[in-house]
Amino acid sequence: MKNSERESPLSFGDGQGVRHTFKKSERLSKEKWIQELFEKGSSFYLYPFKVIHQPHPDPTLPHQVLITVSSRQFKKAVDRNLIKRRIREAYRIQKHVLTIKPTIVFAIIYTAKEILPFAEMKAKILIALTKLNNFSAPVRGEA
RNA sequence: GCUGCAAGCCGGCUUAUCGUCCCGAUCCCGAUAUUUAUCGGGAUCGGGAAGGAAAGUCCGGGCAACACAGAGCAUCGUACUUCCUAACAGGAAGGUGUCACGCUUAAGGGCGUGAUAACAGACAGUGCCACAGAAAACAAACUACCUUAACCGAUCGUGCAUCGGACAAGGAAAAGGUGAAAAGGUGGAGUAAGAGCCCACCGCCUUGAUGGUGACAUCAGGGGCAUGGUAAACCUUACGAGUUGAAAGGCCAAAUAGGUCGCACUCACGAAAGUGAUUAGCUGCUCGCUAAUAGCGCAAGCUGGUGUGAUUGGGUAGGCUGCUUGAACCUUACGGUGACGCAAGGUCUAGAUAAAUGAUAAGCACUUCUUCCGAGUAAUCGGCAGCAGAACAGAACCCGGCUUACAGGCUUGCAUUUUUU
């Protein structure tokens, strides 16, 4: 029981009793990997986000995400914090949608010029995650 | 009661579900070595988690590394005085100037209240002061004024006459106009006309006395106007400043390349290209691919090469530390006009690192407007309900200031106005 949990910490088989956590290990924080992701990763736009994704360099780790808001677009740190918090919350609640087996790293870049309400962000994040699900797997298969 | 100004303070709260970071306790799992310990991960419980400006980075310090005999020059900064302070371009108290208002004087001026000032020096030197104006700085003299001598014209009173014009020599700087600024001001005396030439008051310069820690003030004497503005122009004087910033500094330390030591191999054919073989590596094995098979010596062996194992220095990726107990905060007493100091008691109050407290729902409190009800003569106030709103803004090593942004609320003081007495 415990062993299986350890092998796949993000086990979301039936969805019953799943804890919607968002720990530090699920965030992309290695500078080297970030560089690699932005140089080699494939991307798509889905207003108000741009998503860059890539197979995980270390497949034993869970999915890792990077959320970023340009300081060019939003000059005040308070606004950037608010947007990042809303994106983080939307991902935390809906990340069980992401079910592809080899884990990936991806970045969510906020590209809109104004601050959108939480409900809209939540819906868009759901669409983005299902899209990631669909065409991340074939890319891995071809390679 | 309302409104405004100034100073000081505050800068939403509660509950539910889910979730983030840090600390502590208990438990579980994995790795390493010796019962137990270290490291990593997780669960449960408990506790804590952004500001008055966290901002701008405009000043000043702490802390850290490096540099450093002493003195001078250069560069940069500061600039009324005294004090506060770890320090400051900050603050407190005072001085002086300017402006406004009021009172007063015949006027010049004096006194009071408030605001405000980058408020050292322009008789150390250099530069600049456009246009206008005669002249913009050791004064000079355009118009106008006055005197003297001679000339010309007009008049009638026929004179050393009066009026006008032009020229020359001289006097003087009062009047005019220009300008941001024109060479002390006002009044008098004086004169051919005038002038600090002289007089009174004021201003200025200077000497002395008294008071004050000092800036400076007051009084007395002398000078006789000599001293335009500009130092946020160069500059002078006095004082201060070593450089770089936590991405500083310290510790640990993969991979790759390097050093040292050990072990294995370093052959055959061919003119050469190449072929085979051996060794080593990649692979579970074969195939295949890659690398080496060189020099000296009779030989042992030595040097070199390839592969591999161990070890080692520097230290990259990365991690840990620096990191939050501090010129700390609160209360009270005492000293000081005050900034502030000091004593006693109490408190522990963020520590993230692609960077944290947030999402959803409900309620309370607050503000504006509207309807209704109540109180009051009225200005206005209170209550129920509804709609809308709710600022500026996010720690990045830490403090002290300054500046800038800010919905709304509270306290104190002052002022205007309204109502009642």
Added chain:
RNA sequence: GGUUCCGUGGCCGAGUGGCUAGGCUGAGCUCUGCAAAAGCUCCUACAGCGGUUCGAAUCCGCUCGGAACCU
């Protein structure tokens, strides 16, 4: 996190305290049968606020915006 610099018409860009040059673009006119070229005229400016000065694009302070560098 820190350091340095810049901001002048629609665009480029000169201007060391005294009327803000010049070029490109745009509009109009002249010339031409029409156009091009040329010539003439016009439009639109010192990032904002405050101070020093008689006078500020220039000197000083604050604010806003932009760029580069350190890593």
